[in-house]
Amino acid sequence: MKEMLTAENAVEGSETEDFGDNDEDEELYGIDEQDKSDPTSTLQMTNTLEATTSTNVTDDTLFKKPSTSSLPKAGDANFVSEFYNNSRLHYLSTWGAEFKKYTSDIIKSCAAKGWKCRGTGRAGPHGRVIMHIDMDSFFVSVTLRDQPHLRGKPIAVCHAGKNNSSTDQVSTSNQQTSPNKPSSFFNSMSEIASCSYEARATGVRNGMFLGAARKLCPEIYCVPYQFDQYRQVSQSLYDILVTYSHEIEAVSCDEAYIDVSETLEEGETPTQLAEKIRAEIKEATRCIASVGIASNVLLARMCTRVAKPDGCYYLGPADDINKFMGPQKVKDLPGVGWSLGHKLQTLGVETCLELQKFSSQALQREFGPKTGLVLYQYCRGIDDRALRTERERKSVSAEINYGIRFTKESEMELFINELAEEVQKRLQALDMKGRCITLKMKVRKAGAPTPKKFMGHGICDNIARSCTLPTVTDQAQVIAKQCHALLKQLSVTPEDMRGMGIQVSKLTDKNAGTSAKNSRSLFDFLKPQTTDNEVVAGPTALDREAGNEGENSYRSMSESPKHEENKLPPLPRFSPQFAQQTRESEAETNLGDLGESLYLPSPSQIDPAVFEALPEYIRRSIEKSYATRNQRISLNRTGKQEEEDPEPQRLPRRKTTKSKHGKTASKPSRILFEENSLTEAAACHRTSELLPSPSQIDPEFLAALPDDAPPERSTERNTMKFQAGDVQKKEGIQAITPPKQACLGEAVSLSEVKKVISDWTEAYEVPLEEDIEVFNEYLFQLIATQNLEQLWRVLKFLDRRIEGREDWSSVCCAVLDHIQQALNQKYNSKLSVNSLKFSNR
DNA sequence: ATCCTCCCCTAC
DNA sequence: TAAGGTAGGGGAGGAT
Ligand SMILES: Nc1ccn([C@H]2C[C@H](O)[C@@H](COP(=O)(O)OP(=O)(O)OP(=O)(O)O)O2)c(=O)n1
Ligand SMILES: [Mg+2]
Ligand SMILES: [Mg+2]
Numbered sequence: 105m106k107e108m109l110t111a112e113n114a115v116e117g118s119e120t121e122d123f124g125d126n127d128e129d130e131e132l133y134g135i136d137e138q139d140k141s142d143p144t145s146t147l148q149m150t151n152t153l154e155a156t157t158s159t160n161v162t163d164d165t166l167f168k169k170p171s172t173s174s175l176p177k178a179g180d181a182n183f184v185s186e187f188y189n190n191s192r193l194h195y196l197s198t199w200g201a202e203f204k205k206y207t208s209d210i211i212k213s214c215a216a217k218g219w220k221c222r223g224t225g226r227a228g229p230h231g232r233v234i235m236h237i238d239m240d241s242f243f244v245s246v247t248l249r250d251q252p253h254l255r256g257k258p259i260a261v262c263h264a265g266k267n268n269s270s271t272d273q274v275s276t277s278n279q280q281t282s283p284n285k286p287s288s289f290f291n292s293m294s295e296i297a298s299c300s301y302e303a304r305a306t307g308v309r310n311g312m313f314l315g316a317a318r319k320l321c322p323e324i325y326c327v328p329y330q331f332d333q334y335r336q337v338s339q340s341l342y343d344i345l346v347t348y349s350h351e352i353e354a355v356s357c358d359e360a361y362i363d364v365s366e367t368l369e370e371g372e373t374p375t376q377l378a379e380k381i382r383a384e385i386k387e388a389t390r391c392i393a394s395v396g397i398a399s400n401v402l403l404a405r406m407c408t409r410v411a412k413p414d415g416c417y418y419l420g421p422a423d424d425i426n427k428f429m430g431p432q433k434v435k436d437l438p439g440v441g442w443s444l445g446h447k448l449q450t451l452g453v454e455t456c457l458e459l460q461k462f463s464s465q466a467l468q469r470e471f472g473p474k475t476g477l478v479l480y481q482y483c484r485g486i487d488d489r490a491l492r493t494e495r496e497r498k499s500v501s502a503e504i505n506y507g508i509r510f511t512k513e514s515e516m517e518l519f520i521n522e523l524a525e526e527v528q529k530r531l532q533a534l535d536m537k538g539r540c541i542t543l544k545m546k547v548r549k550a551g552a553p554t555p556k557k558f559m560g561h562g563i564c565d566n567i568a569r570s571c572t573l574p575t576v577t578d579q580a581q582v583i584a585k586q587c588h589a590l591l592k593q594l595s596v597t598p599e600d601m602r603g604m605g606i607q608v609s610k611l612t613d614k615n616a617g618t619s620a621k622n623s624r625s626l627f628d629f630l631k632p633q634t635t636d637n638e639v640v641a642g643p644t645a646l647d648r649e650a651g652n653e654g655e656n657s658y659r660s661m662s663e664s665p666k667h668e669e670n671k672l673p674p675l676p677r678f679s680p681q682f683a684q685q686t687r688e689s690e691a692e693t694n695l696g697d698l699g700e701s702l703y704l705p706s707p708s709q710i711d712p713a714v715f716e717a718l719p720e721y722i723r724r725s726i727e728k729s730y731a732t733r734n735q736r737i738s739l740n741r742t743g744k745q746e747e748e749d750p751e752p753q754r755l756p757r758r759k760t761t762k763s764k765h766g767k768t769a770s771k772p773s774r775i776l777f778e779e780n781s782l783t784e785a786a787a788c789h790r791t792s793e794l795l796p797s798p799s800q801i802d803p804e805f806l807a808a809l810p811d812d813a814p815p816e817r818s819t820e821r822n823t824m825k826f827q828a829g830d831v832q833k834k835e836g837i838q839a840i841t842p843p844k845q846a847c848l849g850e851a852v853s854l855s856e857v858k859k860v861i862s863d864w865t866e867a868y869e870v871p872l873e874e875d876i877e878v879f880n881e882y883l884f885q886l887i888a889t890q891n892l893e894q895l896w897r898v899l900k901f902l903d904r905r906i907e908g909r910e911d912w913s914s915v916c917c918a919v920l921d922h923i924q925q926a927l928n929q930k931y932n933s934k935l936s937v938n939s940l941k942f943s944n945r
Numbered sequence: 946a947t948c949c950t951c952c953c954c955t956a957c
Numbered sequence: 958t959a960a961g962g963t964a965g966g967g968g969a970g971g972a973t
Contacts, residue, residue, distance in 0.1 A: 186960080187960055188960085188962090189960085190959080190960040191960055191961085191962065192960085192962090193957080193960095193961070193962040193963075194960090194962050194963080195962090196956095196957050196962075196963085197957080197962050197963040197964075198962085198963085199957095200956095200957065200963085200964090201963085201964080262959095263958090263959055263960060264958070264959065288958080292958080292959095293958075293959075293961095294958080294959060294960090295959090295960095295961075310957095355956085355957075356956080356957045357957080358957080359957075438955085438956080439954090439955065439956090439966085440955090441954065441955050441956080442954085442955090443953080443954060443955085444954080444955090471968090472967070472968050472969090473967095473968090474966080474967060474968085475966090475967070475968080495965085497964085498964075498965070499963090499964065499965085500963095500964090501962085501963065501964080502962085502963085503962065503963075504960095504961090504962085505961055505962080506959075506960055506961055506962095507959080507960070542951095546961095555961095557958085557959075557961075558958035558959050558960095559958080559959060559960080560959080560961060561961065566952085566953085568951075568952075570950090570951085603961080605962085605963090607963090607964095900973090904949095
């Protein structure tokens, strides 16, 4: 299926030279030249354009500037928008994100209104029922709605091929077979976005180059893109799906999972429901969807393959999952693409049954803990993923790797400006800002020939470099400025530039402005619970309007692009019902936060030298004050960006990566075949696990102490060791003598405190003095309650949040000084703060 | 052990 | 000609 496409892409995208591709390149180029010399319309067009242009342009460098219909170079007037307007992949990404937001907003909206979004009740007699709905050859189907005469023929949607097909009045079959095809006919590098099932029967696949497809199917007929219509059909699709379940994961504009476990009515089978949905989609869109149904996401996905085209397939509880999965190709498993598939192939693994022969340990050893486990489970049809109904955005980017041909530095900079504008637009549309800026570029690989594809990027190295700003931003100017600096560091020959992109990450929470919220004080953040009145207040006001409440309130929350008449939530199959939505959302928020990651006990309550009992990495940071200072001077080099030249560091790493992915890595090690040899590693782990919890601490602790420790304390430390062990074993003791806890507002646990700090540092460009006092007080409480572990973690977290922010850093430095004094007084020692960036400015 | 950063990989 | 984007998962390897 898509493997071929993937493979081709991977080949060119990867850094490896190899494959006879280069030869092909040469050939293609020869051919292209011929084409140009051929007095066809193309050449004439070009000439005409140039002629027209040259009238008003005398400068030679501007000679090619005014390309109206062609799209070289970035400098051209509407290059970026022109490109995006014609980029299917851009639309695909954009729409995917839009529909994820659309479904997610509906869920929120309904929750706010007390609609039942997630059944409290049990699943029906069929257990968990997941449906995967996917439109059949989506782009093609949309076009075929109004071109019924093309049905049953091999059709492809792509940019090129108009000469051969659409322009012509000639029947489809004529042109292909005619021998006078220019050889460029089979060399078109235009990508097929979608092809009909008739075309697939010949081996053509989505993503293939048109030329390659024509070799398989010379009579393939090309139709142009109709982006507006795709978008409309997608909207209709989602409007329908949302009606059947609110437990919905949008995958792309033509594809989603829905959990219908509780949607099924009495006596209704999953297949019946699926057919009903299919019929409704067909009715509304005149396009066909296929549906896979099973008890988990993976199996539903696999079932869709069986179902297509124009069908549905249900793998029920009674069916034999092993029998179903066994014959499946591993490359058809989600997540197995060209790279993984190839590795597996060299292991002789082609089907899931063959993959099942490997132990989980072996697979994890070979592919990593996550990937290994997933492979182990997937090939058995096991998949415990929940539907991802909403997720937080982590980055926003814009990149263009097509049509990039520069000759001057300034052109690159101007293009960066354009990309930065694009990113600003996208950030602002999302109401987000970020502080990490990454410049990505594709650079012609040394020795790489001219790209096969017209204006394509060809064989490239991928280069990326990032920097972190003091404060978040969404400003194109700021972003561009940083990228200019990054670009300079990299010194790329303009002629070799083949693609550029800008990504912004470390995004702020949507609701946290920078300085806009100066009216809020830290004390507001100290009461996290109360802030959620938006959900209640907003709809309440709107709801007063009689029966329209649902629609109104929904619209107010949804930004989903134009769709006028959505008959929203009142799900035919769901009745309104009050739920403890507030609870749920809070719970989820907390979970999503960091709540789970604080497994740490608080070993802090022991008296004299508690901190000696802390884990090594913390204890190591506590040293005699003078010693600390000396060390700090010598180690002072924490600064990460400006001065140091990362190039030498990075190059070797890149090299290893290259060789690894290029060829060597595709050959897996033999480990996989040594099935039962996990004993050694496991034994190691067990040994350490047998020790009491602080096991990691002792050895290095003892070893390290004598060296830098002042004489008078060595005894004390030895004593401490025993106390430490003691403490760990008897946690109960701590509970018996509950000391007062330190708290920052209402925040007590580490995750709560982090949340407060996070909000606080986001909201203020410069901290308020009163807030600093509150915070300072909290830190002193931590010392008083001897919770030095928490103290350290809080400082580390704060450090990360204010990285690069001068105002914050200086203030925090002052706070830290106080803290150090207090510690010095109480423990006769200080924290080693070498790793705190704000203290090393 | 766990985190962070820099990538590669995957999917549509 | 041709429109090779984009976000997240996760592995590798260094820092803590
Ligand atoms: N390499 C690709 C893959 C897909 N698409 C676009 C065109 C497809 O129509 C749409 C949906 O992708 P699918 O994987 O669902 O493929 P189709 O819908 O075309 O076919 P089917 O789902 O029947 O296999 O995404 C694309 O532009 N380029
Ligand atoms: Mg599809
Ligand atoms: Mg799809």
